[in-house]
Amino acid sequence: MFPRRRDPVSCASVAESDVVVRLRDVAKSFRPRPGESKAPAALRGVSLDAHAGERIVIVGPSGCGKSTLLRLIAGLDVPDGGTISVGGRSLEGVAPQDRDVAMVFQGYALYPHMTVAENIAFPLRMRRMPAAEREAALSEVARVLRIEALLRRRPAELSGGERQRVAIGRALVRRPKVFLFDEPLSNLDAALRNDLRVELAQILRTLRGACLYVTHDQVEAMTLADRIVVMSQGAVRQVATPRELYERPADSFVATFVGTPKMNVVPGEVREGLVRFGPFEAADASASLPSSVLVGVRPEDLEVVDAPGDGPFEVVATEPLGAETVLFLRAGDLDVRVRRSGFEVRRPGERLHVRARTEKLHFFDPSKDGLRIP
Template structure:
């Protein structure tokens, strides 16, 4: 497998600049997730790595080799798309090894790779079936199998779970994590879903308007977001972002408080009224309004029973607050 390195890569379409200037290292054998809202440039960046788009400027290296001008087939990569793109008239086995067949790979080696991919993806019992006889999750596994048999240096995934329902997405997240552990490969994964990013990644790259906001492990981004954008994007429910002046902190533009860092108190605290309550079993999520402060979300243990309209006092843990300046950048605290 291989390290992927982007050096001062830019991408423009005519007068529209989608990637202003990005430098990024994807470590060998890591599971790196590019995450951000629609239009942030994450899929364009993946296509640049794949060779489906050429950079306007900059250098792309895979395994130390400059592949900036190489065709996709010469880069040692394999890509799994949002669409399964399976041949409906072919069996699972033929779909998986089709690329090997057209490259005239010897039968013995082709069958060996097919058997190994089927074993890894638990598809041995489905090799003779057609795609129409499979579930959505099984079809996606077939698409992944088609990539595995090529023995690529790098696997690229472009929102592969977005067509699946919630239960299948959860199942496939587990299977993708197990796949990464079993084949110990470099994987780059694009998603707009921060839950996928948090559960799958060794390294998360948060993108916004074609730029990198922050790179780090899931918990680095969760515990120490580098900007207001990252603070509001990573975490579900998202962080409460409140004006510092409203909290008596005129020297701080924005104060961030995670919903779970608010607690119900008997004495000191904000007097609030629950506008809407979501009872989720393990958690109770309440959406409240604090006078002269703003709207807030609080996550409480599931055993705390609330209903819409209930009044409660809330206190924010002062040691778990996040401070940001006028430019939305993190202020490192010295008072904790």
């Protein structure tokens, strides 16, 4: 039922015919809030292609337009401008049930009076699929999700993780062109979310339809995505593979949003061939930096070093995580995070010397909305 897709998706080599979802300049605003004269823009000119078998994960702060984007594709809201197409067909005026789109919500949205089997098979009954075909599709989905033993139970008899599996099964059984997931794991506790994330990654790899997945969880995004879309204030800031996002963020917003702990971004000045940022300095290897820059350095690219005397950094807090430790340090009005391997505890107020790996620095232009300097 679920033929295996090619893996991984390479966007450079994907044919135009493989584009399943196409968004062009999609815009959406809602009613003004009390006391406001103008409606806030939920989406501002969003353009994106999603290919067959591709898993696109959409991340961004609350209110940035992630869920609104899914609702527009599903037909639950209507865009104010731009175009949305699925399989080359415009969705303008197409009813939600006719879009060949399946959506899984944060809430499970199961029918409480139906059994698991009836919930999963309900979309097929609505299509008037023959009973034999319906049973075959149900059996295959139950096998993939490992819920064969639950088919005769009702939602009230299920755990949260089991309910979410059923909700996912109801989407899978339809075999749509597009799968939309709106934070499907966010209601689960951390341990169960970790287990289901791995299972969901395996399931999504088998799908041939395009998948758009919204989450606040960066581990989820990095685990599930072929490409990640980073959004802010209704606009797309960057679309890239997880590795590209981490290694070459397009601007200072993406730099501080992607990564846990987040990148340290420090105001800097360029003088006489040196970049000075906080207590650090580095040679201006590019010789093309503006006089004022934002300097980014990942927590793992800051090193605690032995040196005589008190260092400029004071330990504010320590976060030992077992295999690694995050130090929260302060020098004057500058706060930085340092990632150290292994378990380590430092006393608050302890003074440290810290060195930045200058070959790992990122530079952003504060005069151009924090745009990356190549």
